[in-house]
Amino acid sequence: MISIYEVLETNDMIEKENLDVRTITLGISLLECIDSDLGRLNEKIYNRITTVAKDLVPTGKAIEKEFGIPVVNKRISVTPVSLLGAAACKTPEDFVTIAQTLDNAAKAAGVNFIGGYSALVSKGMTWSDELMIRSIPKALATTNYVCSSVNLGSTKTGLNMDAVKLMGGIVLDTAKETADRDSIGCAKLVVFCNAPDDNPFMAGAFHGVTEADAVINVGVSGPGVMRKALESVHGTDFGTLCEKVKKTAFKITRVGQLVAREASKRMNIPFGIIDLSLAPTPAVGDSIADIFEEMGLERAGAPGTTAALALLNDQVKKGGVMASSYVGGLSGAFIPVSEDQGMINAVEDGALSLEKLEAMTCVCSVGLDMIAIPGDTKPSTISGIIADEMAIGMVNQKTTAARLIPVIGKGVGETVEFGGLLGHAPVMPVNQFDCSSFINRGGRIPAPIHSFKN
Amino acid sequence: MKKTVVTVVGRDSVGIIAKVCTYLANNSVNILDISQTIVDGFFNMMMIVDVAGFSKDFTTLSHELEQIGEEMGCIIKAQREDIFDKMHRI
Numbered sequence: 001m002i003s004i005y006e007v008l009e010t011n012d013m014i015e016k017e018n019l020d021v022r023t024i025t026l027g028i029s030l031l032e033c034i035d036s037d038l039g040r041l042n043e044k045i046y047n048r049i050t051t052v053a054k055d056l057v058p059t060g061k062a063i064e065k066e067f068g069i070p071v072v073n074k075r076i077s078v079t080p081v082s083l084l085g086a087a088a089c090k091t092p093e094d095f096v097t098i099a100q101t102l103d104n105a106a107k108a109a110g111v112n113f114i115g116g117y118s119a120l121v122s123k124g125m126t127w128s129d130e131l132m133i134r135s136i137p138k139a140l141a142t143t144n145y146v147c148s149s150v151n152l153g154s155t156k157t158g159l160n161m162d163a164v165k166l167m168g169g170i171v172l173d174t175a176k177e178t179a180d181r182d183s184i185g186c187a188k189l190v191v192f193c194n195a196p197d198d199n200p201f202m203a204g205a206f207h208g209v210t211e212a213d214a215v216i217n218v219g220v221s222g223p224g225v226m227r228k229a230l231e232s233v234h235g236t237d238f239g240t241l242c243e244k245v246k247k248t249a250f251k252i253t254r255v256g257q258l259v260a261r262e263a264s265k266r267m268n269i270p271f272g273i274i275d276l277s278l279a280p281t282p283a284v285g286d287s288i289a290d291i292f293e294e295m296g297l298e299r300a301g302a303p304g305t306t307a308a309l310a311l312l313n314d315q316v317k318k319g320g321v322m323a324s325s326y327v328g329g330l331s332g333a334f335i336p337v338s339e340d341q342g343m344i345n346a347v348e349d350g351a352l353s354l355e356k357l358e359a360m361t362c363v364c365s366v367g368l369d370m371i372a373i374p375g376d377t378k379p380s381t382i383s384g385i386i387a388d389e390m391a392i393g394m395v396n397q398k399t400t401a402a403r404l405i406p407v408i409g410k411g412v413g414e415t416v417e418f419g420g421l422l423g424h425a426p427v428m429p430v431n432q433f434d435c436s437s438f439i440n441r442g443g444r445i446p447a448p449i450h451s452f453k454n
Numbered sequence: 455m456k457k458t459v460v461t462v463v464g465r466d467s468v469g470i471i472a473k474v475c476t477y478l479a480n481n482s483v484n485i486l487d488i489s490q491t492i493v494d495g496f497f498n499m500m501m502i503v504d505v506a507g508f509s510k511d512f513t514t515l516s517h518e519l520e521q522i523g524e525e526m527g528c529i530i531k532a533q534r535e536d537i538f539d540k541m542h543r544i
Contacts, residue, residue, distance in 0.1 A: 004500040068533035
């Protein structure tokens, strides 16, 4: 039988160390909604989402109450919109109407975000893919809940450099369209290499075409719990440290697994995967950077940070896979700057640069995340940063992403405030040397040699 | 049998256990196990109860216990046992 100390440990994690289930994300296939008539397409999309997702928020709240664990976000991901709109959309404006439909459906379902305003162009872009990508700035400026992602490359296909070039401009245009709100549109836009089909986390969630009609994916969290647990092994060797990370990741993931199974049972929708990510929030103590400090680094970004992150990422996975039979999504440790108070402090203290963050993305679960850069950064420079990040993912056979926010009207040293879970961020300096001749070459970077495993 | 964990955390005062037990008895909730400890000067009590005989829904149980807690100046929570079981048992 459970002991009082085990009960107190769990409740301390929830009450004092910010343990929560970060998101229940309901993936919904919208392939059945495809229609050559734009009006009918929008109507079908709205009806399907609001029907399938009608119980999502009440179920999340009921689970929260019964188990006493916060389920912070309830979200929806849908089939990439570039596929849905291919038959009906003739202009970027046509695609914007789909974004508005998604926004209305998300509002009606009561969710925090809806993901899937996406295009998968890792090898080439169709005409409709390009129309959809060109609609992103307007779509994100005229909606509140819609998140957008574009997959620009993979280990199997190489990098679509035409799309990388296009996205540099799209990121900047998205920033301009939302310039009056500190360019917040870019916080809802992410580019990927090796994007997973079952990611429950925003802004990159979409419901892949390899998935069933509907599926429940759950993202767990818990940097605060991890930091607290590591206090008890202060100054010990790496073997002891790793053991502690694994055990703690196991406990966190088991809670996610329980919530996922309950949600799946109550909604009668199959359980997909648990995403084992340590996802920080701006709350004090709920920080990946604080874990590094507990491990013995003065600040995130100090020499040793990449090794610390590699260790953390790997042990989280090793502990987590024991706790759930189905893991997927991004899984590992997120290193967003704006959403992590410890990372913000590290940037403000001069300990953490964009280049160090790039190095860290070789061993973290995703990539350059929520990084504010000067609003006058050239589109080709943004494309260059994206290309570097995508290359890391392609060669290392891992997911990488870039969510960069060129803050219009702001420069290095200024701060941008997004509010809520998105937090605030200091604007970081970008290398000023030019890469436009490289980006303008166009075409594809071929897949690396180790992709040929057949 | 549906096991639920009821926890009471707060400053120790006369009649806390009596009040919670009376509520549970009046609502046909059977107490299976009870233990208590003092952590950092705070009174911590845990009961494992069976709510199979409870006629109202779980939210009501949780809400009514919370209210009793407020009256007594302590925090009372009801949570399904599964969350602790999953976290601490392989």
